[in-house]
Amino acid sequence: xxxxxxxxxxxxxxxxxxxxxxxxxxxxxxxxxxxxxxxxxxxxxxxxxxxxxxxxxxxxxxxxx
Amino acid sequence: xxxxxxxxxxxxxxxxxxxxxxxxxxxxxxxxxxxxxxxxxxxxxxxxxxxxxxxxxxxxxxxxxxxxxxxxxxxxxxxxxxxxxxxxxxxxxxxxxxxxxxxxxxxxxxxxxxxxxxxxxxxxxxxxxxxxxxxxxxxxxxxxxxxxxxxxxxxxxxxxxxxxxxxxxxxxxxxxxxxxxxxxxxxxxxxxxxxxxxxxxxxxxxxxxxxx
Amino acid sequence: xxxxxxxxxxxxxxxxxxxxxxxxxxxxxxxxxxxxxxxxxxxxxxxxxxxxxxxxxxxxxxxxxxxxxxxxxxxxxxxxxxxxxxxxxxxxxxxxxxxxxxxxxxxxxx
Numbered sequence: 527x528x529x530x531x532x533x534x535x536x537x538x539x540x541x542x543x544x545x546x547x548x549x550x551x552x553x554x555x556x557x558x559x560x561x562x563x564x565x566x567x568x569x570x571x572x573x574x575x576x577x578x579x580x581x582x583x584x585x586x587x588x589x590x591x
Numbered sequence: 592x593x594x595x596x597x598x599x600x601x602x603x604x605x606x607x608x609x610x611x612x613x614x615x616x617x618x619x620x621x622x623x624x625x626x627x628x629x630x631x632x633x634x635x636x637x638x639x640x641x642x643x644x645x646x647x648x649x650x651x652x653x654x655x656x657x658x659x660x661x662x663x664x665x666x667x668x669x670x671x672x673x674x675x676x677x678x679x680x681x682x683x684x685x686x687x688x689x690x691x692x693x694x695x696x697x698x699x700x701x702x703x704x705x706x707x708x709x710x711x712x713x714x715x716x717x718x719x720x721x722x723x724x725x726x727x728x729x730x731x732x733x734x735x736x737x738x739x740x741x742x743x744x745x746x747x748x749x750x751x752x753x754x755x756x757x758x759x760x761x762x763x764x765x766x767x768x769x770x771x772x773x774x775x776x777x778x779x780x781x782x783x784x785x786x787x788x789x790x791x792x793x794x795x796x797x798x799x800x801x802x803x
Numbered sequence: 804x805x806x807x808x809x810x811x812x813x814x815x816x817x818x819x820x821x822x823x824x825x826x827x828x829x830x831x832x833x834x835x836x837x838x839x840x841x842x843x844x845x846x847x848x849x850x851x852x853x854x855x856x857x858x859x860x861x862x863x864x865x866x867x868x869x870x871x872x873x874x875x876x877x878x879x880x881x882x883x884x885x886x887x888x889x890x891x892x893x894x895x896x897x898x899x900x901x902x903x904x905x906x907x908x909x910x911x912x913x
Contacts, residue, residue, distance in 0.1 A: 549778045553721065555766020558835070560844040566824035570601065573756020575831045581759050582752070583735050597870050598819065599891045600827065606894070648837040655830060665892035760831065767838035 593654065600658040601753040605669040605746045610684035612747065613670035614700055616737060617687075619754070620663045621697025621705035624729035626754075630656035632710035632726060639714040641786035642775060645768045649723075652761055659754055664695045666750060715785045720769040724762060731758040810862045818863050822870070825856045 548554055561578065569575035619625045633653035640646045671684070671693040679688045686702070697705035711722050734755035741747040773781060783794030810818055829852045836845050864874035868888035875885040 549781070552773065552781055553724070553766075553769065554773075555724075555763065555769065557767060557770065558763055558839075560835075560839070560842055563828075563848070566821075566828050569831065570753075570824045570827045573601075573753040574760050575828050576760070576835070579760050579763060580756065583738055583755060585735055585739060587739060594871060594873075597868070597885075597888070597891055598823065600823075600830070602823065603892070604894055644837060644840065648834070651834060651837055655834075661891075668892055669894065760834065764834050764838055771838070 593657070599662050599665060600655070601662060601750050603662055603665045603669065603750050605666060607746065608672050608674055608678075609670050609747075610674050610678050610682035612741060612744075613667050614682070614684050614687060615740060616663065616670070616747075616751075617667050617695075617698065618700035619730070619733055619737070620660060620667060620695070622699035622733070623703070623709045624726065624733045625697075625699075625705070625709075626656050626660035626663055626730075627697050627705055628709040629653075629726055629730060630660060631707070632712060633723065635710070635712040636719045636723070639712075639716075639787045640719070640772075641716050642768075642771055644771060645716065645720075648764060648768050652764065655757070655761075659757065662750055662754065666747065668693075668695055670747075714787055716772045716787055717769070717781060720765055720772065723765040724769070727758045727762040727765065731755055731762075734758065810859050811866075815863075815867045818859065818867070822856065822859045822863060825852060825859060828852055829856055 545554060558576070558578065561576075563569070563575045564572060564577060564580075566575075572580050574580055621627055630653050633649040633656065637646045637649035637653065640649060674684070674693065679685055687696075687698075690696075699705075710726070711719075713719050713722065734751055737751055738748060738755070741751060772786070776786065777783060777793060780794050784790070784792045810821065813821065829849070832845055832849055832852060836842065836849060839845060860870050860874065864870055869875040869885050872885065875883075
């Protein structure tokens with residue numbers, strides 16, 4: 527059976543991982559920066575005044591066979 | 592201490608009672624991932640956070656969760672008004688009704704009463720913040736589950752969507768709090784000591800005895 | 804960032820909606836400031852929001868009903884409106900808390 531391992535794979539992942547310089551064995555959430563705000567009405571309606579934290583739910587049962 | 596403001600953080604006006612949905616939604620009141628647990632978790636943990644900003648954040652989010660438990664209990668209360676005995680018996684609400692009539696009482700949808708086993712307050716800032724990150728995701732998932740049931744009922748879905756959105760925001764804030772705690776520790780070994788309990792120590796594998 | 808016309812001319816429902824909206828914007832901004840205590844942009848907004856909210860709450864409490872115990876002065880009719888005005892979970896006109904206020908024998912919710 528032909529081997530599919532790639533000796534350079536971990537180096538490739540390492541170079542393209544934006545967290546490569548962070549110590550492992552720890553979790554990191556990126557810092558939020560201040561950008562535009564929703565207006566008051568939209569903010570209450572969406573549940574946040576920060577558009578970048580507005581992550582709605584669209585899930586529907588299904589996708590099983 | 593706390594002051595009370597005579598309004599809900601987001602309005603709740605449910606005109607059509609529904610006992611079956613009330614039994615589902617009450618999990619976000621007294622269930623394992625509900626708002627009472629969230630509030631008690633954060634208000635308990637705040638005493639043993641090493642960083643004052645994180646103590647403040649836990650106080651402010653713990654306070655907001657009190658406003659959320661008020662919303663959820665309002666939803667349950669409005670869904671259980673004016674129920675006929677027929678609806679009570681046939682909806683699955685019957686067992687709860689026997690012990691509580693239509694009072695509001697903190698339990699999970701499956702019947703487990705609210706209890707302190709539903710949250711942890713470990714006294715280690717890294718551990719507690721990971722607990723908090725997980726708690727917000729568990730609450731979000733529970734609201735996802737509720738939305739699959741009530742998504743087409745705007746009276747119920749609107750406040751539920753609002754509450755779900757808050758979980759995402761709280762997750763971001765706890766993530767930032769964890770970054771703050773990390774900044775105060777030695778990144779070569781975040782786990783060398785508990786900053787809320789131990790004196791600071793340099794603790795690296797090369798040293799057999801920790802330097803203090 | 805004054806998005807509203809005069810609070811004095813709004814109906815009770817309109818003014819309550821405004822208070823909910825401004826208060827929520829402040830709630831969300833306060834949490835951001837808890838983790839970004841030196842953020843100039845956020846600090847610039849927060850004072851405006853606080854002033855607008857305080858104005859709206861003062862006007863609501865004077866015109867309609869007290870929202871906090873700090874605003875619970877005795878009403879012109881001499882009654883303790885803090886306790887007598889509806890509570891947030893009540894749907895007015897559809898039952899809930901007995902609105903007669905005391906256990907009078909002709910209270911029809913018995």
